[in-house]
Amino acid sequence: EGNSVHSHYTALTITREPRCRHRAEHGAVGATHGCAHSSHGPVTVTAQALFRPDEDGQTPQVVVLVGAAGMGKTVTVRKVIMEWGEGTLREQFDCVFYLDCKGVTLPKEVSVAGLVSQCCPHQQVPAGEILDGQKILFIFDGFEALGFSLIQPEAELSSDPREVKPLETTLMSLLKRTVLPEASLLITTRPAALQSLGRCLEGEYYAEILGFSARGREEYFHRYFEDANKADIAFRFARGNEVLYSMCVIPIMSWTVCTILEEELCRKENLLECFKSTTGMTISYLTQLLKHRDRDNPQVLQRFLLHLCSLAADGIWKHKVLFEEKEIKDRGLDQPDLLPLFLNEKISKEGQDHGNVYGFAHLHLQEFFAAMFYILEDDEEMIGDSGGLEKDVNKLLESYSESRKDLDVTVRFLFGLVSQKSVEYVAKAIGCRISPQAREELLVWLQQRHRGISHPGQALKVLELDTFHFLFEMNEKSSAHSVLACFTDLDLQGIKLSLYDQMALSFCIQQWAGLRCVTLRGCSFHWQHPGVQLDASVPCSGALAAEGGRGALAERRQEELHCPIQLLCRALQHPGSALQVLRLQWCRLSESCCAELAALLAEQPSLVQLELGDSRLGDSGVRQLCKGLRSPGCRLRVLR
Numbered sequence: 001e002g003n004s005v006h007s008h009y010t011a012l013t014i015t016r017e018p019r020c021r022h023r024a025e026h027g028a029v030g031a032t033h034g035c036a037h038s039s040h041g042p043v044t045v046t047a048q049a050l051f052r053p054d055e056d057g058q059t060p061q062v063v064v065l066v067g068a069a070g071m072g073k074t075v076t077v078r079k080v081i082m083e084w085g086e087g088t089l090r091e092q093f094d095c096v097f098y099l100d101c102k103g104v105t106l107p108k109e110v111s112v113a114g115l116v117s118q119c120c121p122h123q124q125v126p127a128g129e130i131l132d133g134q135k136i137l138f139i140f141d142g143f144e145a146l147g148f149s150l151i152q153p154e155a156e157l158s159s160d161p162r163e164v165k166p167l168e169t170t171l172m173s174l175l176k177r178t179v180l181p182e183a184s185l186l187i188t189t190r191p192a193a194l195q196s197l198g199r200c201l202e203g204e205y206y207a208e209i210l211g212f213s214a215r216g217r218e219e220y221f222h223r224y225f226e227d228a229n230k231a232d233i234a235f236r237f238a239r240g241n242e243v244l245y246s247m248c249v250i251p252i253m254s255w256t257v258c259t260i261l262e263e264e265l266c267r268k269e270n271l272l273e274c275f276k277s278t279t280g281m282t283i284s285y286l287t288q289l290l291k292h293r294d295r296d297n298p299q300v301l302q303r304f305l306l307h308l309c310s311l312a313a314d315g316i317w318k319h320k321v322l323f324e325e326k327e328i329k330d331r332g333l334d335q336p337d338l339l340p341l342f343l344n345e346k347i348s349k350e351g352q353d354h355g356n357v358y359g360f361a362h363l364h365l366q367e368f369f370a371a372m373f374y375i376l377e378d379d380e381e382m383i384g385d386s387g388g389l390e391k392d393v394n395k396l397l398e399s400y401s402e403s404r405k406d407l408d409v410t411v412r413f414l415f416g417l418v419s420q421k422s423v424e425y426v427a428k429a430i431g432c433r434i435s436p437q438a439r440e441e442l443l444v445w446l447q448q449r450h451r452g453i454s455h456p457g458q459a460l461k462v463l464e465l466d467t468f469h470f471l472f473e474m475n476e477k478s479s480a481h482s483v484l485a486c487f488t489d490l491d492l493q494g495i496k497l498s499l500y501d502q503m504a505l506s507f508c509i510q511q512w513a514g515l516r517c518v519t520l521r522g523c524s525f526h527w528q529h530p531g532v533q534l535d536a537s538v539p540c541s542g543a544l545a546a547e548g549g550r551g552a553l554a555e556r557r558q559e560e561l562h563c564p565i566q567l568l569c570r571a572l573q574h575p576g577s578a579l580q581v582l583r584l585q586w587c588r589l590s591e592s593c594c595a596e597l598a599a600l601l602a603e604q605p606s607l608v609q610l611e612l613g614d615s616r617l618g619d620s621g622v623r624q625l626c627k628g629l630r631s632p633g634c635r636l637r638v639l640r
Contacts, residue, residue: 009047009079010220012072012251013210016045016063018054018203047079048088050207051137051184060205064197065188067209068344068361069289070252073188076209077139080186084137093184094134102142110170112161112179131161136183138174144193144340146171150200175200191345195356211249220251224258234261240499243409244278247285247364256285277473279416280425282368287429289341298431304338305369305432306376307331312360312369314389316410321366322346322357342369364409371413375438393438397445408466416473418442446470447483459517461489465501471511472504480511488514494522506571517581518572524588525564562592569596578606585613585640591621598628605633611640 045052053059067073077098083089084096097119099106106118113131152172158165159178173179175197189197198204212220218235225231238245238257248254260281290301311331315321323343328334333343342365343358360366374393393414400407416422418439426432450462462468462484471480490509497505502525509515563569565584572579582600594617601607617625628634 009075009082010212010216010223010251011046012076012216013213014045014047014050014065014076014207015210016050016054016060016205016207018058018060018205045207047076048083050080050186051089051092054205060184062185062201062204063187063207064194064201064204065186065207065209066191066194067188068190068250069341070250070285070361071209071211072251073209074141075251077141077186077188080139092135093137096137096139098139098141100141102145106167109164109166111164112158112170112174114164115170131180136180137186138183139186139188140171141188143187143189143197147336150175150196172200177202190340194345212251212254217245217248217254220248220254221258224255225262230262230265234258234265236499237261240501240503241278242498242500243364243412244281247282247362250285250361252288253281253285253362256288257281260284277416277419277422277475279368279413279419279422279473282365282413283422283425283429290430300335301338302431304333304335305372305430306378307333308342309369309373309376310389312366313373315366316370316407317389319406321363322359325356325358328358367410368413371410371417372432375414375417375434377433377435393441394445397442401449412466412469412473414438415442415446415470419474419476419479421475442470443479443483447486450487459489460487461491462487463491465492465495465497465505468504468508469501472507475507477511480508481513484508484512485514487512489517489519490515491517491519492521492523493519495520496524496526498526502567506567509568509571510574513576513578515577515579517583518579519581519583520568520587521583522586523584525568563596565589565593566596569600572600573603577604579604580606581609581611582607583609583611584615585611587615589615589617591616591618591624593617594621594624598624598626598631601625601628601634601636602631603633605635607634608636609638610636611638613640 050063050065051060065073065076080089081096081098084093089096097116099115099119107114110118116131149168150172152169154176156165156169157176157178158170158173161179165173170179174183174185177183187197217238221235221238222228222231225234234257238248238261244257248257308331311323311327311333315323325334328339328343333339339358342360344361345356345358360369373389374391374396378391396407396414397411400411417426417434423434426434446467450460450464450467467483471483474480490512495501497520509518565587572582589612593615597610597612601610629636629639
């Protein structure tokens with residue numbers, strides 16, 4: 001397991017601050033206690049630096065590592081144990097004892113020495129001897145899973161590590177430092193248990209896992225995939241999808257995405273030829289969160305999700321991401337085994353009397369659940385129990401069309417959820433039914449939204465990029481074909497097209513038999529890795545994060561990557577294409593695009609007009625274009 005952690009561990013963004021600073025930030029009682037020495041705010045630390053002195057020279061003895069479900073708390077403490085095993089932390093600790101609060105059945109009565117024996121069942125030296133005069137670190141992983149009262153009378157607490165007491169008393173004795181006061185403690189917990197835990201501790205530091213940074217996300221992908229080429233393809237795929245990439249800040253989401261993309265890459269060599277929707281990946285993520293839950297009573301989960309979706313939708317309408325404790329209780333969401341999986345608990349700035357506030361782990365997850373609110377079928381008893389929010393998908397779509405462009409991700413999730421694959425997956429994984437009526441309403445809206453823009457007698461044009469994203473999210477060829485059947489023109493202007501935008505466009509063009517005219521004035525096509533400018537004259541080895549095999553890979557990748565309009569041109573050559581006009585003015589196309597344009601000219605006899613104004617084709621680029629113009633299949637009449 002150590003080797004696995006060593007090879008796959010990716011540094012997380014962790015901020016650490018002393019108790020006083022944390023309490024002041026979160027408005028807890030006693031915020032000024034012990035603050036005299038603290039003159040600095042939170043600092044970013046690594047896993048092995050959790051117990052190093054802070055900027056004021058104070059060395060933490062108790063660190064509470066806080067993070068939502070799937071944020072990487074357990075992996076972080078395993079990294080600490082591994083670092084100690086390799087000698088990095090031996091100066092700080094002679095012994096490290098790890099207790100899995102989630103996965104171990106603890107005795108009802110036990111001494112501290114008994115707990116040590118439980119941690120190290122094969123230990124030859126008696127536990128009592130280990131505890132004498134040693135620098136010890138106790139790790140309690142998943143503290144919230146213990147689920148018992150942290151209120152113990154002071155007189156009951158133990159000072160002898162060999163004294164057998166009720167489990168609660170022994171643990172409280174360690175937390176209150178009446179036993180082994182020189183020992184250090186590392187406690188991981190979800191935010192839900194933070195307030196009660198804080199009442200038991202003195203002088204503790206809080207370390208919060210914020211997830212992966214941008215660099216951390218890239219590093220994780222390259223550690224996950226042993227093949228540097230596959231890692232690069234998978235990361236560019238995720239990076240090109242803003243919604244997906246943003247959610248990959250959550251480590252378990254990054255793991256889910258990598259797992260799915262690995263399966264796709266095993267079947268096909270190029271991710272551009274296969275597809276898994278953002279919605280599908282989010283459902284897979286939720287399945288991971290729920291996989292250890294008791295499945296004996298699925299109705300409880302279904303009812304909880306319906307209430308959760310109602311809360312999410314209400315928040316999206318009101319631009320609200322934090323919810324008060326009363327709202328949680330009023331909706332019946334105060335279920336300790338489910339609530340922490342979906343909502344993070346934060347201590348209210350007004351203090352304990354006002355209760356806590358709750359927020360989704362990520363805004364896009366709130367948008368996902370908001371979308372589910374509109375398309376899930378209610379049970380009979382649930383009707384009218386949606387907190388007064390009207391369940392009208394057409395009202396949502398109308399608001400999006402008129403003014404609420406911030407609803408775009410929610411609407412994209414709507415289309416993803418009504419796909420046949422999602423309907424089947426949600427039914428199987430969660431036991432919820434998706435409304436077939438919602439699906440019909442969405443497709444009708446998508447077909448009619450552009451008709452009002454076009455004037456009578458004019459060609460019917462698709463003028464919004466999001467149309468292609470909605471159809472791409474559904475990933476149903478028949479749906480794309482039927483929606484686009486009445487349109488003849490595509491007209492987008494001045495848009496920076498990411499790789500994911502181009503994939504959506506390409507997918508739809510291939511199902512669009514009636515497409516006659518494509519106009520992409522002033523659009524730019526981006527395939528490159530973030531921060532790396534890909535140009536015909538510049539090798540693209542910088543796009544690879546792995547060290548091995550850079551040169552050969554760079555040369556091979558250059559062939560694949562250097563033409564930014566490759567996806568577009570190949571989609572326009574699909575069987576049955578009747579394209580007549582292609583306008584690419586002010587797209588700053590370079591010589592690297594000419595081979596694909598020449599192939600399009602040669603293979604597309606219906607194409608009669610090509611416009612490439614303000615391009616930078618160069619002499620050799622024009623020569624390549626001329627090969628296409630001379631080919632027997634070319635029927636071009638106008639070249640600008």
